Amino acid sequence: MRDNRLLNKPSFPMNKKNALLSIAALLTLGLTLSSCGNEENPTITSTKTNLTATLNGGSEKPASTTSAATGTFTGVVDETTRVLSYTVTYTGPFTSSLTAGHLHRITAADGTGGVEIPFTSLTSPIIGTFQLANQNRVDSLKNGFYYANLHTTVYKGGEIRGDIKKR
Secondary structure (H helix, E strand, O other): OOOHHHHOOOOHHHHHHHHHHHHHHHHHHHHHHHHOOOOOOOOOOOOEEEEEEEEEHHHOOOOOOOOOOEEEEEEEEEOOOOEEEEEEEEEOOOOOOEEEEEEEEOOOOOOOOOEEEEOOOOOOOEEEEEEOOOHHHHHHHHOOOEEEEEEEOOOOOOOEEEEOEEO
8 A cells, every 4th residue: 555645745846946947948048039139130220420510711721711701511421321411501702603512532731632522502501412432431521531612713722611520
């Protein structure tokens, strides 16, 4: 005959073991799931840099002008897409008619450089977007190697200029 006392024995040690195994299994599962990335739909974070410049004749290089005209440049460059969005505003009077406007990239020791981004309009406000060619151009823009320039018939090299800096 069987001893019924063995059948009625408390199962506390077995429950404790099961509880510990269950906790370990849940922790392992949780760590496994939290370490999984969404490789098909990765999260892309965009880094945007705000830019600004004040345009005036005194900032013109290599020689300043005495122009009474002034202006502002505000922009945002998205470093992920390399897209620059900008607005240029100005007030006169200019010495003569506007002939061109654009962003230059500084490449010369005298603080000047060639046209890199032409403005599609000369009517204030000038609003535009432009995709920079590569990360080097983005870095140059963020580090002060671009300037906005408005040219007139009297000042063919530029009547007002503003060096673009991070805001």
